[in-house]
Amino acid sequence: MSTTAPATPVRDLADPGTPFAVVDVHRARRNIARLAQRADRLGVTLRPHVKTAKSLDVAALLHDGTPCPVTVSTLAEAEAFADAGYTDITYAVGIDPHKLPRVIALLRRGVTLRVLLDSTEQATSVADAAREAGIAVPAQIEIDCDGHRGGLRPDAPGLVGIGRILHEAGCLDGVLTHAGESYFAHTAEEQRLAAKNERDAAVAAADTLRAAGLPVHIVSVGSTPTAHAADDLTGVTELRAGNYVFFDLVMAGLGVCDLDDLALSVVVTVIGHRPEYGWIITDGGWMAMSRDRGTSAQPQDQGYGLVADLTGRLIPGLVMTGASQEHGTLSARDGALLPDLPVGTRLRILPNHACATAAQHHGYHVVDGGRPDGPTPAIQGVWNRVSGW
Amino acid sequence: MSTTAPATPVRDLADPGTPFAVVDVHRARRNIARLAQRADRLGVTLRPHVKTAKSLDVAALLHDGTPCPVTVSTLAEAEAFADAGYTDITYAVGIDPHKLPRVIALLRRGVTLRVLLDSTEQATSVADAAREAGIAVPAQIEIDCDGHRGGLRPDAPGLVGIGRILHEAGCLDGVLTHAGESYFAHTAEEQRLAAKNERDAAVAAADTLRAAGLPVHIVSVGSTPTAHAADDLTGVTELRAGNYVFFDLVMAGLGVCDLDDLALSVVVTVIGHRPEYGWIITDGGWMAMSRDRGTSAQPQDQGYGLVADLTGRLIPGLVMTGASQEHGTLSARDGALLPDLPVGTRLRILPNHACATAAQHHGYHVVDGGRPDGPTPAIQGVWNRVSGW
Structure with a gap:
């Protein structure tokens, strides 16, 4: 899992043994600047998902070479980014309780690593592990906004109970949703509606938790299509997207990029x-x-x-x-x-x-x-x- | 590109961080023995394709831990297997002339590394490189038996000319074909016919070259379905297959394995x-x-x-x-x-x-x-x- 650039001589594209992957850094910088400006305009923190490039060098383009908030898809990414000085990391895949020792090891190093969950059994595991370790394990409740994969619907009866289990252990950090269906939204209007739906679901869940007296610090939404389509993120605190740094033919087909x-x-x-x-x-x-x-x-x-x-x-x-x-x-x-x-x-x-x-x-x-x-x-x-x- | 097993403590399947890949060595050994017996019965050399497992440890199961003839899909595989003492290697992807320096470096180490080609321009590049290096570059002519990807039809007008260019540089080694369409042969009879067609195409091409006075040492055929379906390989010298060590749901769906x-x-x-x-x-x-x-x-x-x-x-x-x-x-x-x-x-x-x-x-x-x-x-x-x- 080497994460530093080896000293490879500068060569022409026609030289090395094919096939090999190429990144056009000019385009990546332009894509990064575009979404950073959108997030600024929308008044939310941008938390790029590093699962696409999985590269500290690409991540260094995000914020002028200094660590910024990031989203990761594996604990291997979390550990590599923590080693490189990133201290504000969200692990956006439902937590397997067996993985909590690795999470706690990162928390003990001073990294704010948030986990994601959508069930009472996971919340109980997280709360128990936090109490046993004597350290808060910041946890976000996954909200399902469009029937794509995991999460609780914003009106799910179990939402407040899960929030309470986490809060009593000092672990409730917020809510997170992902508009997975936006990858199938083929017009700008469908993408705008997917973004609105994503925001509405996350804010509704946060409101339900707050109405029960539970604190919700982070209201996190995002996907590459909705991040580029959202026109109002009132109530949302942060925006996630990953693919946008490179983009691809699927995104071009959706009209999200050229x-x-x-x-x-x-x-x-x-x-x-x-x-x-x-x-x-x-x-x-x-x-x-x-x-x-x-x-x-x-x-x-x-x-x-x-x-x-x-x-x-x-x-x-x-x-x-x-x-x-x-x-x-x-x-x-x-x-x-x-x-x-x-x-x-x-x-x-x-x-x-x-x-x-x-x-x-x-x-x-x-x-x-x-x-x-x-x-x-x-x-x-x-x-x-x-x-x- | 580490190729030796690290000293990992023996653990239970329930222990390590998921997801991870598992190989059932009992099944792999049984699959290996099954095809080895078939090849013996058919009177041909078995040259397993190591592109599936890409592992020296898996390859060690093939021949009781000693190097045997192998097929590779990349020069990285060829180099790793050469480092481990394998000296009889066929690189079964059409040769990019830019890659010939790596081929020649392996030949100079005493590894018999065969390349594959199907055009006059490739044959000329190979012949020129061999003359310049003062070393024979053993080359096989790719024969297309079923319109799957590369190769010359056995009756292609250019076949003998390519054979001659190679022979004059001491590089003509044989012919090779692959029944790519056998992955879509859904009955035992269709697979048997695909195996017959594969054999017939390779032998016909070899006969054409020999009729022109050109030596053909190796007549190579194979795919996992045809290797398990062939009932007569008269005129063929060697059989290739790779997937069979692990098998998978596609092969089970074809009835090649359970x-x-x-x-x-x-x-x-x-x-x-x-x-x-x-x-x-x-x-x-x-x-x-x-x-x-x-x-x-x-x-x-x-x-x-x-x-x-x-x-x-x-x-x-x-x-x-x-x-x-x-x-x-x-x-x-x-x-x-x-x-x-x-x-x-x-x-x-x-x-x-x-x-x-x-x-x-x-x-x-x-x-x-x-x-x-x-x-x-x-x-x-x-x-x-x-x-x-």
Whole structure:
């Protein structure tokens, strides 16, 4: 779980062994600035989810190199970020009580690590563990705003009881919800309504707890689509989003970003041609891209990804239509001609789902792609990822 | 890219932080013995593909701990296996000429590393590189037997010309084909025919080359379904297969194995319940299972996986039906009742596609599950994977 950049010589994108992941730091910075400005305007704290990049180097872009509030998806991320000086961390997956010793170890180091839960049995485990350890374990109650996965509905009868168990052990910290269904909201208006629904659910749950005399410090909402669509977050204290740093074809398909906002791509090499099938074969299969086919549920299915040249310019009509473990298949669509790309040609594939594609790689080769018609950008460094659980 | 087992204390399956991958070494050994006996009976060399497990420890099961012929999908695998004393390696992905320096470095170490190609431009690159380096680069010509991805049809006009370019540089080693379509052959008879077609294509290509006066040493065929279905491999010299060591739900759906042959599973923990939706929520999402949904194309869609208890006994009717990054959703089907599995319960999920699920993990916790109604098996060790390219 190395988290510092190794001393790799600066090389050209055409040099290293393909496939490998590339981050365009210019685009990432622009995406980060866009949401930071929105959060400021909405009057809420931004708590980026670091599960997409899982990289201390990418996280350093979030707040000018200094630790900021973050959300994590694993305790491995929490521990890596704590080691790097982050002290305000929310672990946004329902807590398995077996994991509480690792949580308490981080709390004892002075890290404010919040856990998430939605049941009496979890609340009791957290309260018992806190009493036994003699330390408050800040816990947020997960609220289900749209039937996506875990959480209590804001009007669930058990909500106040769970709040009371936590409060009596000094552990009640707030409520948290995630508009999972917003990834299927295909218009700006649907996304705005998903954001309103997400806010309303979290605020309603907080109001119910407060009406019962329980303190609610944090009212947390967020998903990349709703974070970009919310127009009123009254009653909300913080906004979470993760994918937005890289964006991807699913987000572009939803209209949350443009194709030229996508900051993550995978460099592959042409290794063959099957003109009789209209195929170009590359050395980037699902091991490099993941099996994620998020755009298959969208009006425009983008296969395993769109194809760009090494400078980042999209090749019109060329799509990665097939993948085996270490083979990618590119095909032309919409009447486009299959371009002449000899064996050895390097290409960049834009992924469906940045979180899943990034997870197939140990780290990122970093370029500054600020000049769209310039030369192939130089690799400025290599950034590592945190992995495992 | 560590490839030796770290000194991890032996622990119970219920102990480590979930999710994590488990290999049942009893089942793996049985699967290995089954195909080894078939290859013996068919009179061919078995050259296992190590791309599924990517583990020197798993590979040590193949031939009583001594190096045997292997197939690899990346040069990272080739280098790791060469470091461990394997000297007979086929790299079964079409060669990118940029990668030839790494190939030649292995050849210079005394490793017989074969490359694969299907074009004049690749053959010329290989021949030129061999002459320049003063070393033969053994190359196999990829034959397409079923329109799956790369390769030349056995009757392709360019076949002999490519063979000649290689032969003149001392590099022609043989032909290789892979029945990719056999993963969609849903009856034993279709699989037998796919195996016959695979053999016939490879042998026809070899005959064409020999008729032109070119030497063909190796005639290589294989896929897990055809390796288990072939009844006559006359003219073939070697058989390749990889998935068979672990097997998975796709292979079980094809009837190539039984469910109790599956050697790879992922241990997850219950973290919540949504009785109103009929859901049990776990901490194993697509990060632990991969996004592979291979059984979605089969008559029985197995979701993201079937669910067993920690001893490996399947829980009837329980299926992993949904996945987000770190959340799994389990549901009952076929009228089964949702079992009572409290928060904290550990389960084992059997994957769609072992190659893809294994790739989500750094290594394997090893158990010997030889006693189906015995206690939860002890973890006997941790085996690492090779990763990257």
